[in-house]
Amino acid sequence: MAKVHEITVWARGVLQDKEGRDVINIFAKAAQAEGKHAQAFDNYEDLPDRVLVTVRKYVRLSDEEITHKYVYTNDKPEVVVICEATIVKGIDVLRGMEPGGTLIINTNRSIDDMLKLLPNANLLATIATVDADAITGVRTVDFSGSEGGVDTTGIGKGIAAPIVGAVAKVTGLIKKESLAKIVSDVSGMERGYNEVKIKHFKPAVAELVGAAAGSKTKR
Amino acid sequence: MSKEDNMAKALPGYGTIDVPKDRVVPFGAVTPAPVGTQKLFQTSNWRVVRPVKDEEKCTRCLQCYLACPDACWVYKEEDDTLEWVGDFCKGCQVCIAQCTVDGALVAAPELDFEGGVVRLEKPF
Numbered sequence: 460m461a462k463v464h465e466i467t468v469w470a471r472g473v474l475q476d477k478e479g480r481d482v483i484n485i486f487a488k489a490a491q492a493e494g495k496h497a498q499a500f501d502n503y504e505d506l507p508d509r510v511l512v513t514v515r516k517y518v519r520l521s522d523e524e525i526t527h528k529y530v531y532t533n534d535k536p537e538v539v540v541i542c543e544a545t546i547v548k549g550i551d552v553l554r555g556m557e558p559g560g561t562l563i564i565n566t567n568r569s570i571d572d573m574l575k576l577l578p579n580a581n582l583l584a585t586i587a588t589v590d591a592d593a594i595t596g597v598r599t600v601d602f603s604g605s606e607g608g609v610d611t612t613g614i615g616k617g618i619a620a621p622i623v624g625a626v627a628k629v630t631g632l633i634k635k636e637s638l639a640k641i642v643s644d645v646s647g648m649e650r651g652y653n654e655v656k657i658k659h660f661k662p663a664v665a666e667l668v669g670a671a672a673g674s675k676t677k678r
Numbered sequence: 679m680s681k682e683d684n685m686a687k688a689l690p691g692y693g694t695i696d697v698p699k700d701r702v703v704p705f706g707a708v709t710p711a712p713v714g715t716q717k718l719f720q721t722s723n724w725r726v727v728r729p730v731k732d733e734e735k736c737t738r739c740l741q742c743y744l745a746c747p748d749a750c751w752v753y754k755e756e757d758d759t760l761e762w763v764g765d766f767c768k769g770c771q772v773c774i775a776q777c778t779v780d781g782a783l784v785a786a787p788e789l790d791f792e793g794g795v796v797r798l799e800k801p802f
Contacts, residue, residue: 510724511726544789548723550723
Protein backbone atom coordinates (compact mmCIF):
# COMPACT_ATOMS: atom_id res chain seq x y z
CA MET A 460 0.00 0.00 0.00
CA ALA A 461 1.28 3.42 -0.89
CA LYS A 462 2.07 5.81 1.92
CA VAL A 463 -0.91 7.71 3.27
CA HIS A 464 -0.05 11.30 4.09
CA GLU A 465 -2.00 12.36 7.16
CA ILE A 466 -2.59 16.05 7.79
CA THR A 467 -4.26 17.25 11.00
CA VAL A 468 -5.64 20.79 11.18
CA TRP A 469 -6.28 22.42 14.57
CA ALA A 470 -8.67 25.38 14.69
CA ARG A 471 -10.81 27.24 17.20
CA GLY A 472 -14.47 26.29 17.48
CA VAL A 473 -17.10 28.49 15.79
CA LEU A 474 -14.70 31.32 14.90
CA GLN A 475 -12.46 29.18 12.74
CA ASP A 476 -14.59 26.14 12.22
CA LYS A 477 -15.35 26.88 8.61
CA GLU A 478 -11.81 27.97 7.85
CA GLY A 479 -10.43 24.79 9.33
CA ARG A 480 -12.84 22.75 7.28
CA ASP A 481 -11.99 24.77 4.18
CA VAL A 482 -8.33 23.82 4.58
CA ILE A 483 -9.12 20.11 4.52
CA ASN A 484 -11.69 20.39 1.75
CA ILE A 485 -9.38 22.40 -0.50
CA PHE A 486 -6.63 19.85 -0.01
CA ALA A 487 -8.87 16.90 -0.68
CA LYS A 488 -10.41 18.45 -3.79
CA ALA A 489 -7.07 19.58 -5.16
CA ALA A 490 -5.60 16.13 -4.58
CA GLN A 491 -8.51 14.49 -6.32
CA ALA A 492 -8.09 16.90 -9.24
CA GLU A 493 -4.48 15.73 -9.45
CA GLY A 494 -5.65 12.14 -9.62
CA LYS A 495 -4.77 11.23 -6.03
CA HIS A 496 -7.03 9.62 -3.49
CA ALA A 497 -8.16 11.79 -0.59
CA GLN A 498 -10.30 11.77 2.51
CA ALA A 499 -11.36 14.86 4.46
CA PHE A 500 -13.42 14.82 7.62
CA ASP A 501 -13.97 16.57 10.94
CA ASN A 502 -13.17 15.03 14.28
CA TYR A 503 -16.18 13.22 15.66
CA GLU A 504 -15.82 14.02 19.36
CA ASP A 505 -14.81 17.70 19.34
CA LEU A 506 -17.27 20.48 20.12
CA PRO A 507 -17.24 22.83 17.12
CA ASP A 508 -20.27 24.76 18.40
CA ARG A 509 -18.47 26.12 21.47
CA VAL A 510 -16.55 29.31 20.90
CA LEU A 511 -12.74 28.96 20.99
CA VAL A 512 -12.70 25.28 21.89
CA THR A 513 -10.07 23.54 19.82
CA VAL A 514 -11.37 21.41 16.97
CA ARG A 515 -9.54 18.98 14.75
CA LYS A 516 -9.93 18.41 11.02
CA TYR A 517 -8.24 15.64 9.13
CA VAL A 518 -7.06 15.03 5.58
CA ARG A 519 -5.50 11.93 4.12
CA LEU A 520 -3.80 11.93 0.76
CA SER A 521 -2.47 8.90 -1.07
CA ASP A 522 -1.55 7.78 -4.56
CA GLU A 523 -3.54 4.61 -4.13
CA GLU A 524 -6.91 3.91 -2.64
CA ILE A 525 -7.00 4.57 1.11
CA THR A 526 -8.21 1.43 2.78
CA HIS A 527 -8.53 2.45 6.43
CA LYS A 528 -11.72 4.39 5.91
CA TYR A 529 -13.35 3.57 9.21
CA VAL A 530 -10.55 5.02 11.32
CA TYR A 531 -11.77 8.53 11.91
CA THR A 532 -8.75 10.15 13.52
CA ASN A 533 -5.24 10.71 12.22
CA ASP A 534 -3.29 8.86 14.88
CA LYS A 535 0.11 9.53 13.32
CA PRO A 536 -0.10 12.89 11.60
CA GLU A 537 2.74 13.70 9.24
CA VAL A 538 1.78 17.35 8.96
CA VAL A 539 0.08 19.42 11.67
CA VAL A 540 -1.48 22.77 10.79
CA ILE A 541 -2.37 25.24 13.57
CA CYS A 542 -4.90 27.90 12.58
CA GLU A 543 -4.45 29.89 15.81
CA ALA A 544 -1.09 30.01 17.56
CA THR A 545 -2.30 29.84 21.17
CA ILE A 546 -3.41 26.25 20.57
CA VAL A 547 0.28 25.28 20.68
CA LYS A 548 0.37 26.32 24.32
CA GLY A 549 -2.65 24.41 25.51
CA ILE A 550 -2.55 21.19 23.52
CA ASP A 551 0.09 18.59 22.76
CA VAL A 552 -0.34 19.14 19.02
CA LEU A 553 2.49 16.80 18.03
CA ARG A 554 0.95 13.82 19.80
CA GLY A 555 1.40 10.68 17.73
CA MET A 556 3.72 12.31 15.22
CA GLU A 557 6.61 10.20 14.00
CA PRO A 558 10.05 11.86 14.03
CA GLY A 559 10.53 13.98 10.93
CA GLY A 560 7.14 15.66 10.87
CA THR A 561 6.09 19.12 9.80
CA LEU A 562 4.34 21.85 11.80
CA ILE A 563 2.78 24.93 10.21
CA ILE A 564 1.45 27.70 12.47
CA ASN A 565 -0.63 30.75 11.64
CA THR A 566 1.14 33.43 13.67
CA ASN A 567 3.01 36.70 13.35
CA ARG A 568 5.50 35.62 15.99
CA SER A 569 8.91 34.20 15.22
CA ILE A 570 9.63 30.52 14.73
CA ASP A 571 11.95 30.54 17.76
CA ASP A 572 9.15 31.88 19.97
CA MET A 573 6.95 29.02 18.80
CA LEU A 574 9.67 26.42 19.42
CA LYS A 575 9.88 27.54 23.06
CA LEU A 576 6.26 26.48 23.50
CA LEU A 577 6.85 23.00 22.08
CA PRO A 578 8.38 20.61 24.61
CA ASN A 579 8.53 17.82 22.02
CA ALA A 580 9.84 19.91 19.12
CA ASN A 581 12.55 17.33 18.46
CA LEU A 582 9.98 15.35 16.48
CA LEU A 583 9.97 18.04 13.83
CA ALA A 584 12.02 18.14 10.65
CA THR A 585 10.35 21.33 9.46
CA ILE A 586 8.53 24.16 11.16
CA ALA A 587 6.92 27.03 9.31
CA THR A 588 4.92 30.11 10.18
CA VAL A 589 2.58 32.11 7.99
CA ASP A 590 0.81 35.28 9.11
CA ALA A 591 -2.55 34.41 7.61
CA ASP A 592 -4.38 36.82 9.91
CA ALA A 593 -2.45 39.72 8.37
CA ILE A 594 -2.83 38.49 4.80
CA THR A 595 -6.60 38.12 4.77
CA GLY A 596 -7.52 39.99 7.94
CA VAL A 597 -9.03 38.42 11.06
CA ARG A 598 -12.61 37.88 10.14
CA THR A 599 -15.26 35.29 10.49
CA VAL A 600 -16.38 34.42 7.03
CA ASP A 601 -19.46 32.34 7.50
CA PHE A 602 -21.05 30.04 10.02
CA SER A 603 -22.73 27.93 7.35
CA GLY A 604 -21.35 24.64 6.24
CA SER A 605 -21.41 23.00 9.64
CA GLU A 606 -22.75 19.49 9.92
CA GLY A 607 -23.09 18.93 6.21
CA GLY A 608 -24.69 22.29 5.44
CA VAL A 609 -23.95 24.03 2.17
CA ASP A 610 -21.27 26.69 2.02
CA THR A 611 -22.64 29.72 0.25
CA THR A 612 -19.43 31.73 0.23
CA GLY A 613 -17.29 29.25 -1.61
CA ILE A 614 -14.33 27.54 0.00
CA GLY A 615 -11.12 29.28 0.91
CA LYS A 616 -12.05 32.91 1.49
CA GLY A 617 -10.72 33.61 4.98
CA ILE A 618 -7.47 32.56 6.60
CA ALA A 619 -7.84 29.16 4.93
CA ALA A 620 -6.46 30.54 1.65
CA PRO A 621 -3.00 31.63 2.88
CA ILE A 622 -2.75 28.58 5.10
CA VAL A 623 -3.29 26.12 2.25
CA GLY A 624 -0.78 28.07 0.17
CA ALA A 625 1.76 27.78 2.95
CA VAL A 626 1.10 24.08 3.51
CA ALA A 627 1.41 23.40 -0.22
CA LYS A 628 4.81 25.08 -0.32
CA VAL A 629 6.19 23.53 2.87
CA THR A 630 5.06 19.97 2.24
CA GLY A 631 5.01 19.85 -1.55
CA LEU A 632 2.09 17.43 -1.41
CA ILE A 633 -0.09 19.56 -3.68
CA LYS A 634 0.71 21.81 -6.63
CA LYS A 635 -0.13 25.48 -6.30
CA GLU A 636 -1.87 25.43 -9.70
CA SER A 637 -4.39 22.82 -8.62
CA LEU A 638 -5.12 24.77 -5.43
CA ALA A 639 -5.77 27.91 -7.45
CA LYS A 640 -8.60 26.20 -9.32
CA ILE A 641 -10.46 25.55 -6.05
CA VAL A 642 -9.62 28.42 -3.65
CA SER A 643 -11.91 31.46 -3.86
CA ASP A 644 -9.24 33.88 -2.65
CA VAL A 645 -6.44 33.04 -5.08
CA SER A 646 -4.32 36.10 -4.28
CA GLY A 647 -4.45 35.28 -0.56
CA MET A 648 -3.34 31.75 -1.35
CA GLU A 649 -0.46 33.07 -3.49
CA ARG A 650 0.63 35.40 -0.70
CA GLY A 651 0.57 32.58 1.81
CA TYR A 652 2.63 30.49 -0.59
CA ASN A 653 5.21 33.24 -1.02
CA GLU A 654 5.32 34.68 2.51
CA VAL A 655 5.60 31.50 4.56
CA LYS A 656 8.74 31.36 6.73
CA ILE A 657 10.29 27.92 6.85
CA LYS A 658 12.95 26.49 9.14
CA HIS A 659 14.42 23.08 8.41
CA PHE A 660 16.33 21.25 11.06
CA LYS A 661 19.58 19.66 9.98
CA PRO A 662 18.69 16.12 8.90
CA ALA A 663 21.56 14.51 10.79
CA VAL A 664 20.69 16.16 14.09
CA ALA A 665 16.98 15.77 13.55
CA GLU A 666 17.41 12.07 12.84
CA LEU A 667 19.59 11.52 15.88
CA VAL A 668 17.24 13.37 18.16
CA GLY A 669 14.27 11.84 16.39
CA ALA A 670 15.62 8.32 16.82
CA ALA A 671 16.11 8.91 20.52
CA ALA A 672 12.65 10.39 20.85
CA GLY A 673 11.20 7.61 18.71
CA SER A 674 12.58 4.87 20.93
CA LYS A 675 11.17 6.63 23.99
CA THR A 676 7.71 7.24 22.60
CA LYS A 677 7.36 3.94 20.76
CA ARG A 678 4.02 2.37 21.39
CA MET B 679 -58.24 -1.14 28.67
CA SER B 680 -55.40 1.15 27.58
CA LYS B 681 -52.02 -0.06 26.44
CA GLU B 682 -50.40 1.14 29.63
CA ASP B 683 -52.81 -0.81 31.77
CA ASN B 684 -52.26 -3.93 29.67
CA MET B 685 -48.53 -3.59 30.12
CA ALA B 686 -48.91 -3.01 33.85
CA LYS B 687 -50.95 -6.22 34.11
CA ALA B 688 -48.54 -8.29 32.03
CA LEU B 689 -45.41 -6.91 33.65
CA PRO B 690 -45.96 -5.94 37.31
CA GLY B 691 -42.69 -3.95 37.49
CA TYR B 692 -43.40 -2.00 34.27
CA GLY B 693 -42.68 1.70 34.50
CA THR B 694 -40.95 1.54 37.86
CA ILE B 695 -37.26 1.57 38.64
CA ASP B 696 -35.73 -0.67 41.26
CA VAL B 697 -33.87 1.75 43.51
CA PRO B 698 -32.13 0.51 46.65
CA LYS B 699 -33.69 1.93 49.80
CA ASP B 700 -30.59 3.88 50.79
CA ARG B 701 -30.41 5.59 47.36
CA VAL B 702 -34.01 6.78 47.30
CA VAL B 703 -34.42 10.56 47.28
CA PRO B 704 -37.69 12.49 47.47
CA PHE B 705 -39.09 13.88 44.24
CA GLY B 706 -37.52 17.24 43.49
CA ALA B 707 -34.52 16.58 45.67
CA VAL B 708 -31.50 18.82 45.24
CA THR B 709 -28.07 17.27 44.83
CA PRO B 710 -25.14 19.43 45.94
CA ALA B 711 -23.27 21.15 43.15
CA PRO B 712 -19.52 20.61 42.99
CA VAL B 713 -17.90 23.34 45.04
CA GLY B 714 -14.78 25.03 43.72
CA THR B 715 -12.85 24.02 40.65
CA GLN B 716 -13.26 20.75 38.81
CA LYS B 717 -10.00 19.09 37.89
CA LEU B 718 -11.61 17.18 35.05
CA PHE B 719 -12.84 20.22 33.18
CA GLN B 720 -9.88 22.52 32.79
CA THR B 721 -10.69 25.05 30.13
CA SER B 722 -7.58 27.20 30.09
CA ASN B 723 -6.65 26.07 26.60
CA TRP B 724 -9.75 27.77 25.20
CA ARG B 725 -8.05 31.04 26.02
CA VAL B 726 -6.56 33.39 23.42
CA VAL B 727 -6.28 36.41 25.73
CA ARG B 728 -6.11 36.61 29.51
CA PRO B 729 -7.30 39.37 31.85
CA VAL B 730 -4.49 41.29 33.52
CA LYS B 731 -5.29 43.36 36.59
CA ASP B 732 -3.72 46.66 37.59
CA GLU B 733 -3.51 46.41 41.37
CA GLU B 734 -3.31 50.18 41.86
CA LYS B 735 -6.38 50.99 39.79
CA CYS B 736 -8.52 48.14 41.15
CA THR B 737 -11.11 49.40 43.63
CA ARG B 738 -12.20 45.91 44.83
CA CYS B 739 -15.74 46.51 43.61
CA LEU B 740 -15.86 42.74 42.95
CA GLN B 741 -17.80 43.05 39.69
CA CYS B 742 -15.31 40.66 38.04
CA TYR B 743 -15.82 38.19 40.87
CA LEU B 744 -19.59 38.34 40.38
CA ALA B 745 -19.50 38.17 36.59
CA CYS B 746 -17.01 35.35 36.04
CA PRO B 747 -18.89 32.25 34.86
CA ASP B 748 -16.10 29.96 36.00
CA ALA B 749 -15.36 31.48 39.41
CA CYS B 750 -11.85 32.37 38.30
CA TRP B 751 -11.65 35.49 40.47
CA VAL B 752 -11.22 34.54 44.10
CA TYR B 753 -11.51 37.29 46.68
CA LYS B 754 -9.16 36.87 49.63
CA GLU B 755 -10.70 38.79 52.49
CA GLU B 756 -7.74 38.64 54.86
CA ASP B 757 -5.36 40.58 52.58
CA ASP B 758 -8.05 42.30 50.43
CA THR B 759 -6.81 40.94 47.11
CA LEU B 760 -8.33 39.23 44.11
CA GLU B 761 -6.61 36.12 42.85
CA TRP B 762 -6.98 34.90 39.28
CA VAL B 763 -7.32 31.15 38.72
CA GLY B 764 -5.71 30.64 35.33
CA ASP B 765 -6.35 26.93 34.92
CA PHE B 766 -10.05 27.49 34.37
CA CYS B 767 -10.25 30.94 32.77
CA LYS B 768 -11.33 30.52 29.18
CA GLY B 769 -10.72 34.10 28.19
CA CYS B 770 -14.34 35.14 27.73
CA GLN B 771 -13.51 38.68 28.88
CA VAL B 772 -16.77 39.16 30.75
CA CYS B 773 -14.79 40.48 33.72
CA ILE B 774 -13.15 43.08 31.50
CA ALA B 775 -16.52 44.18 30.16
CA GLN B 776 -17.95 44.43 33.67
CA CYS B 777 -14.97 46.24 35.23
CA THR B 778 -16.01 49.63 36.53
CA VAL B 779 -12.59 51.30 36.36
CA ASP B 780 -10.95 52.19 33.06
CA GLY B 781 -7.79 50.19 32.57
CA ALA B 782 -7.96 48.21 35.79
CA LEU B 783 -8.57 45.01 33.84
CA VAL B 784 -7.18 44.63 30.32
CA ALA B 785 -6.89 41.73 27.89
CA ALA B 786 -3.37 40.62 27.07
CA PRO B 787 -2.42 38.01 24.43
CA GLU B 788 -1.85 34.65 26.04
CA LEU B 789 1.34 34.04 24.04
CA ASP B 790 3.03 36.93 25.87
CA PHE B 791 3.11 34.83 29.02
CA GLU B 792 5.01 31.73 29.92
CA GLY B 793 2.85 28.96 31.28
CA GLY B 794 -0.51 29.54 32.92
CA VAL B 795 -2.24 27.16 30.53
CA VAL B 796 -2.88 23.54 31.42
CA ARG B 797 -1.45 21.53 28.57
CA LEU B 798 -3.78 18.73 27.58
CA GLU B 799 -3.35 15.83 25.18
CA LYS B 800 -6.83 16.20 23.74
CA PRO B 801 -9.04 19.26 23.29
CA PHE B 802 -10.64 18.77 26.70
